[in-house]
Amino acid sequence: MSYLKKQYREIIEKIDKELKLPKKWDEFVKKEAEKDNLIIKTQGICHCKNCGTSFKSNKKINEIVKCPHCKNEYLIKRKNYQWHNFQNRTLVLLDKLDSNWIIRLFVIQTVYVRGNIRHSNAIEYGRVVLPEDLNFVNNRLYCHMYGTEKVFGNQKIKRWREYHHGYHRLPCEGKLFPYNLKKLFANTEYQYSQLWTLAKKEDCIDISYYLNHNLPSTELLIKMKLYKLAFCPKTFNIKGSFEKRFGIDKSYYPFMKKNNIDIEELDILKLFKRKxxxxxxxxxxxxxxxxxxxxxxxxxxxxxxxxKRNSNFDMDLYIDYIRFLEILKIDLKNKKNLFPDDIKEEHDKYEMQVQILEVGEDTRNHIKQRYNELEKYTFSHNQYFIVPAKSMEELVDESKQQSHCVRNYAKLYAEGECDLYFMREKETPKQSLVTVEVKNGRVVQSRGRFNSNINTKQKRFLNLWQKKVLKVA
Ligand SMILES: [Zn+2]
Structure with missing residues (x-):
């Protein structure tokens, strides 16, 4: 446990001595704690474990429902549900000491055990002092070496230490106590910030961000009731028309406000312009x-x-497919092309065409010439035969069937740096079996599917071919 410098110890002690929890704090904690609870459904009736109200709902077990009485949203569970551990709920209290901002961090821990809900008190575990950015935690916070952190609420505060966790600062996101902010900010640069309104409306605020960046757009966004956009004030100018600031015309504003849209949602709105x-x-x-x-x-x-029509829709695959069509200049206005029945199948088909296109016409022509040169080494014996690669199409097909990258050899083959042959069974001439690379009349590589080694029988065939046909050459 690291030692806390004297001057830091004095700050901690002064906070303990001089900063009292505000009047409304207990009420605030209680209200936040109530957000963690369950609704128990039996015989079609929901019972709110928070306020005791019973009501009907079509929502199923493990869905979320809003209690019509206390207005909280809870997960629905069965009556015999035994045990539920809720995520820690972080509470943040801002205060002022001398010329410093003091951010105090707390958690509420809640468990549900056989019909009973148990909320902890607000457990303080961390303090951040701004503008110096000093980060302190006490013995209740356990930092795991892999970066996960756990608060042990049942421990007494024994000592404080500086928080060093890699280069990370102590995270300050949480439900910010809103009721003291207006007074705290009076006669400071934040007196018009409206952050008290944001704190009432939103559950997860990083107050340290706003204290480090005082941006006029924060106030403007909060006044416009675009609370979630106020989380990224840097993105928005304060000057210019609505359209200039938000990238979309003003007729969308009521929709944006009503749904309290966030920055990702705004991007999608800008893209498709659908309310x-x-x-x-x-x-x-x-x-x-x-x-x-x-x-x-x-x-x-x-x-x-x-x-929705495609079960297991794979966006990456679909985007690849669309890009292939773009490269190949295939009509994307055509619905059949745009929405194929089988994305994977069409994807693979066009992928091959793109690969063929990518090598360029010269290479493709050279490959044909190489085939003409090497055709004389075609050979068959027992159930096998071997032929040189005829075209780029064939090379791509072979690499696809074999799941290895003979494709990269296309250029070398075209330039005469190596010779490429396909060894196959006579009964299944279209099916890949062994890909063979020849240099100076010798087999230098022979690979099966997924680069597997070939069996003895296949080896014997290749030896015979090398001896009888290649060496003769
Ligand atoms: Zn309720």
Whole structure:
């Protein structure tokens, strides 16, 4: 346990002595603790374990439902549900000491055990002092070497230490106590910040960010009731028209406000320009750069319908497919191309065409010439035969079937640096078996599927071919 410098110890002691918890604190803690609870459903009736209200709902076990009485949203569980450990709920209290901002960090811990809910008190574990950015934690916080942290609420505060965890600062996100902020900020540079309103509306605020960056756009966004956008004030100018600031015209403002949209949702709104919050939130799980590609060709509804129609929809695969079509200049206005029945199959088909295209016409022509030169070494014996590679198409097909990268040999083959042959069974001439590389009349590599080694029988065939045909050459 590291030793705390005297001057830091004095700060900690002074906080203990001079900073009292505000009047409304207990009430605030109680209200926050109540957010962790369950609703128990038996015979179609929901019972709120927080306020005791019973009500009907179609929602199922493990879905979330809002209690009509206390208005909290809880997970639904069965009556015989035994044990539920809720995530720690972080509470943040801002205060002022001399010329410093003091951020105090607490957690509430809640467990549900056989019908009973148990909330802890607010457990203090950390303090941040600004503007110096001193980070302290006490013995209640255990830092695991892999970066996970755990608060032990049943321990008494014995000692404080500086928080050093790699280069990370102590995270300050949590539910910020809102009721003292207006007074704290009076006659400071934050007196118009409106952060007290943000603290009331939002559950997860990093107050240290706002204390380190006092941006006028914060106030403006909060006043506009775009609370979630106020989490990234840097993104928004304060000057210019609505459209200039938000990248979308003002007719979208009521929609943005009503749904308290966040920055990701705004990006999707800007892209598809559809006032459908459910659809926007559905698309949030995909990368914006992917959505940008798709927005060129389809509207939001068509995209979502297509995604939902495909079970196990793979966005990366689909984006690859769209890119292949772009490269090959295939009509993307055509619905059949845009929304293929089997993405994987079409993907593979066009991938091959793109690979063939990528090597360039010269290389493709050289490969044909190489075949003409090497055709004379074609050989067959017992169940096997061996032929040189005829075209880029064949090379790509072989590499695909064999799952190895003979494709990279295309250039070397075209330039005469190596000779490439396919050894196959007579009964299945289209099916890859062994890919053979020859240099100076000798087999230097022979590989099966996934670069596997070949069996004795196959080896014997190649030896015979080398002796009878190649060496003769
Ligand atoms: Zn309730």
């Amino acid at each position: 459908n919050i459910k659809a926007i939130r559905f698309l949030k799980k995909y990368r914006l750069d992917h959505l940008k590609i798709l927005a060129k060709y389809m509207n939001m509804d068509k995209l979502i319908n297509f995604i």
